[in-house]
Amino acid sequence: MLRQYELVDRVLGYDPRADEALINRAYVYAMKKHGSQMRASGDPYFSHPIEVAGILTDLKLDTATIVTAILHDTIEDTGATVDELADLFGVEIANLVDGVTKLTRIELTSERSKQAENFRKFLLAMSNDIRVLLVKLADRLHNMRTLHFIQSAEKRQRIAQETMDIYAPLAGRMGIQEIREELEDLAFKELNPEARETLLKRLNEFSAESGDIVEHIAADLRAKLNAGGLACEVDGRQKRPYSVWRKMERRAISLEQLSDIFGFRIMVDDIPDCYRALGVLHMNWPMVPGRFKDYISTPKNNGYRSIHTTMIGPKQKRVEIQIRTHKMHEVAELGIAAHWLYKEGPSGAERSEEFAGTFSWLRQLIEMLEHGGSPEEFLEHTKLQMFSDQVFCFTPKGTLITLPRGATPIDFAYAVHTEVGDSCVGCKINGRHMPLRSVLVNGDEVEIIRSQAQRPSPAWEAFVITGKARSAIRRSIRSAKEAEFGRLGRQILKGVFEAAGKDASDVVLQRALHSLHKDDLDDLLASVGDGTLSAQQVFETVYPEAPAKKGGRRKLVKSNGAGDQRGVVRITGANHGLAIRMATNSFPLPGERIVGIITPGEGVTIYPIDAPALEEFDGETTRWLDVAWDIDPEHPQFFPARLNVTARNEVGALGHITSLVADYGSNITNLTMTQRDSDFYDMQLDLEVRDFKHLTRIMSALNGISVVSQVMRPRR
Template identity: 80%
Template sequence: MLRQYELVDRVLGYDPKADEALINRAYVYAMKQHGSQKRASGDPYFSHPIEVAGILTDLKLDTATIVTALLHDTIEDTGSTMDELTKLFGPQVAGLVDGVTKLTRIELTSERSKQAENFRKFLLAMSNDIRVLLVKLADRLHNMRTLHFISSAEKRQRIALETMEIYAPLAGRMGIQEIREELEDLAFKELNPEAREALIKRLNEFREASGDSVKKIAKEIQTKLEEGGLACEVIGREKRPYSMWRKMERRAISLEQLSDIFGFRVIVNEVPDCYSAVGILHTNWPMVPTRFKDYISTPKANGYRSIHTTIIGPQKKRAEVQIRTRKMHEVAEYGIAAHWIYKEGGAGADTSGEFAATFHWLRQLIEMLEHGASPEEFLEHTKLQMYSDQVFCFTPNGLLITLPRGATPIDFAYAVHTDIGDTCVGCKINGRHMPLRTRLENGDEVEIIRSQAQRPSPAWEAFVATGKARSAIRRSIRATKQAEFSRLGRQIVKSAFEAAGKEASDTILERALGPLRKPDLDELLAAVGDGTLSAQQVLLTVYPAEQPKNGRKRPIKGNGKDERDGAVRVTGRAAGLAVRFAPDMFPLPGERIVGIMMPGEGITIYPIDAPALEEFDGDTTRWIDATWDIDPEHPQTFPARLRVTAKNEVGSLGHIATLIADYGSNISNLSLAQRDMDFYDIQLDLEVRDLKHLTRIMSALNGLSCVNTVIRPRR
């Protein structure tokens, strides 16, 4: 454990202007507050904040951050209060401590939601001062170093998984690679100890076989660069076990096939020297194709800049070489902690051009946090943002957009602006119209085609890769669904009130808000629309003397031409989020339909003769009148299904397909259900305008000599 004077000397070593008295006061205060508390290892609890502060001195952080590290557990684990910390150490330190404090008072239903809610609140605090994140990462690093002292295997696994999923990627996104790699490796040790031990054993064998080749290769690289007139420093390093394991898993290769078990860093003085070094290396040794990346001209989202190349270097060994200036090296090692703002104690870090990309990412997280429906959803989106390789794409105006690998034009649109994503209807990639689910590649130029009438499709969620896009899509769908449920609920309430001979004005309906515990009329109507509240309940709440209607009859089959007052009007094949068609039922305009209220989901539309309706006969309160509302000026097509038994002879299928096309229909799907020597059964999914259109096709098919039977199956 660091002694008091050792900690102060460390800070003064890189910051002679540090407030020595404040650090000493915090050290003594924290020691007294934690008193005789012990850690799982048996060590005094106070050793933990001291070690956290020591980790932060390695990052050369300012006095306020070091003091925060010493005090970060006092509010949670001792009798300290915010007022006391503010009085003794000032509002800045007190605010930082409050941001780092674990939120153990939150009582949620599961460990998963607890984790998500803590992370959500943690990021809120982080948005005000990034130093909160740095203290939290150091806190987690020391806890992981001492994880083996925890007796509960389940708890160790949970902490390790949380570290792997949240804190290690956060450290990476902030550019603090050393902390990220150590967190990953410590978590890997707990989550998969057998794999790690096997890898270390193989690595030791590989190291013994290689001897001191790393030093020799580094020396030869440096000699060649110096002969080329470059002043430089070459450092050889060995990757951590988890980093190698992840690459082996991703590429499905063996340890011997890894090109960067031993990597080399070339540190030069100026940016032009980086490119000169590349020229010297590639002149003396062949490069490995596809293994060259220039993160100087296109930096990573966390501010990382460097040139990566892999060469068949000295001793004919593959070697990954990273070339960077000394300033870039500091950023690569310490990430955002390397920025002058935390050495000088200034303000307005988000105005720094060098770290603009990092803060842009942070602002995106905060935007998702503000609009997320639940902590779990936010955690999912954030993990999508953090776990990613990168793809660099451009707008038609040349603006660079950085996205995770696997991103689509939808992700691109939302990365430019939320409104562009919400109104996206198509795209051009490198000047060609392409599907919205196309995966983008490095260097693609993407043009988004927009329409103000467009709204995000629920199907987009299946192929987006960024948390921002998924969050915005879900937010828009929730808003659209709420509006649809509200409109549907108004129709249902109006129908129920008219049947009772009562008025259903907004003023009258507002009488039900208090008794039914709804904040406004939209919420009330939406609850009726999604089936969680019935129109009869609203009616009886507004008019308590009204007798409930019993013995409601199931609607009978009709010809589909009725114009029933108050019936739910079905307007198209994609009826909406509040009104949907029953799967595999295929109702068509021209036949009678009925709605079944599904609580929490809205109304499902069935043909009146569907056998599946029998299961709802015992609960007639769920039956809703429905009618078609089709505009003859703008005809639509609807899915229909036929079962055709045809002769097993040459040309039968061709005759059937030709007839269907001649009648103006299209086959959307075809499957062979059964086949024998004489006949085979075909299931055809067609696109038709209405029941008459389908009936004409069925009659014509029955007239073909190769067709035995045609039926329209019902479930």
């Protein structure tokens, strides 16, 4: 354990202006508060906060952060309060300790929803002062170093998985690579010990076989660069087991196939020297195509800048090389801590160009927080944002947009602006119209085609990558669904009230709000529309003396769509989607008698009145809804339909069938061969038709050609 004077000497060694008295007071206070508390290792508990403070001295952080590290467990584990810390050490330090405490509580529960909610609170605190994260990362690092002392294997696994999922990626996002790599490797040791041991054994064997190959390669690189007139530092190291494992997983190769297990760094004085060094290397050794990246001209979001290249270098070994200035190296190792408070102050750090992307990322996370969604969704989106390599794309005006690898034009649109994503209808990639699900690659120029009439499609969720895009899509869908449920609810209530000869004005409906525990009329209408509240309940609340008419299959079949149309909900082709859906595999069409079934929380599903699937709802009369088509003949629409066709197994038979369907103005959306023998084959045709008559004409025409034996419309 660090002694008091050793900790103070470390801080004064890089920051002579540090408040020595404040550090000493915090040391004594924390020691008294933790008293006789012990850790699982058997060491005094007080050794933990001191070791955390020692880790932060390696990052050369300011006095307030070091004091926060010393005190970070006092609120959680002792009788200390935020007010007491504010009186003794100032409001700034008290707020920092409180922020770290909120994050620590994540570790005290295994319930995912509580973990996600605490993570939201932590990110809010972190957005106000990034030092909260720096302290917590150091706290987690020391806990991982002593993880093996915990007796419970399940608890060790949970802590290690949490480290891999949240803390290591956060360290990477902040650019603190040393902490990230150590956290990953310590978590890997717990989560997959056999793989790690196997890798370590093989790496050690490789090092023994290679001898001093790293130093020989470094010396050759240094000699060539010096001969080129460049003053530089060159160092090499073997990669950590988890880094090697991840590369093997990503490339789906064995360790024997992985030749670049050593990395070399070249540090020079300024940026021009970086490019001169690159020229010297490529003049002397062949580069590996596709393995060059320039993060100096296009830095990563966390401020990281370097040139990466892979060469068949000295000794005919494949080597990865990073070229950077000394300042870039400091940023690469320490990340956002490299220029924190004691150098630039909080506002200066946020304005720093090197870390603009980091703060932009934090602002995007806070924007997702402000727009709602469940805590679990937010945690999912955050993980998506953290686990990502990058591609660099451009707008038509040349603005650089950085995205995670695998991103699509939808991700690009939302990265530009939420409104651009919401109104996206198409895209051009490098001047060519391309599908919205296309995967973007480095250097793509992306033009987003917009329409104000557009709204995000639920199908987009299947192929977007970024948390911002997924969050915005879900938010838009929720908003659209609420609006649709509200419109549907009004139609349903109007139908029920009209069928009973009663008024359904807003003034009348508001009488039911208090009794039904609804905040406002919109809430009431949406609840009726999504089926969580029945229209009959609302009617009987407003008019208790006049019960609403009961529905049900017998009543609707008997009416057969004729006579009194009061109480009927009108269905157009445009209004089915989120609140009104067509029954799967039933394919109701205009011109057929239809019925709606209300499902709580989901809205209304439309069935043909003779669908066998309706039998299961016979005993639930309150779920039946009288509906009818309301299609404008001047503006025909297309609806899905399905046919089962048995045809002769002859040359050209399929061509005859598809040509006939096209001649009748229909489009085949899917064709599946369900059975085939020497004489006949059965197939399933999915079509787009205008109405029941259109489908009937197609069926008659198909039955009239010689290659077709039978045409049937399936009923489910």
